[in-house]
Amino acid sequence: MQSRILLSIISFMILFIANGCSSDEETKYLEGVTGEIVEIDDESFLIQDYPGKVDLKYTNETVFKGKSRNELDVGDRVKTWYASEALDSNPLQATASRIEFVE
Numbered sequence: 021m022q023s024r025i026l027l028s029i030i031s032f033m034i035l036f037i038a039n040g041c042s043s044d045e046e047t048k049y050l051e052g053v054t055g056e057i058v059e060i061d062d063e064s065f066l067i068q069d070y071p072g073k074v075d076l077k078y079t080n081e082t083v084f085k086g087k088s089r090n091e092l093d094v095g096d097r098v099k100t101w102y103a104s105e106a107l108d109s110n111p112l113q114a115t116a117s118r119i120e121f122v123e
Contacts, residue, residue: 050102054069103116
């Protein structure tokens with residue numbers, strides 16, 4: 021009887037730890053849009069993703085691939101990942117976890 025209880029507690033702890041580790045990674049890289057940068061501000065990019073646009077904010081935690089933040093220009097094509105779900109607004113608003121330059 022005690023071994024069943026102990027086994028249940030250990031199983032629960034393993035599931036709890038595994039679930040906590042995986043959910044953080046899943047929310048960190050939600051696939052975003054692929055489109056053209058049409059405007060650059062101090063803290064965001066406006067990206068045209070036909071048929072709409074996305075106001076994509078970046079932070080110190082945003083990972084840039086292919087080009088650094090300072091090398092990206094209007095007209096560059098990028099693929100993005102969001103740190104969380106985009107806000108349903110016009111244009112959509114999101115925070116980038118990753119921005120990758122596409123040639």
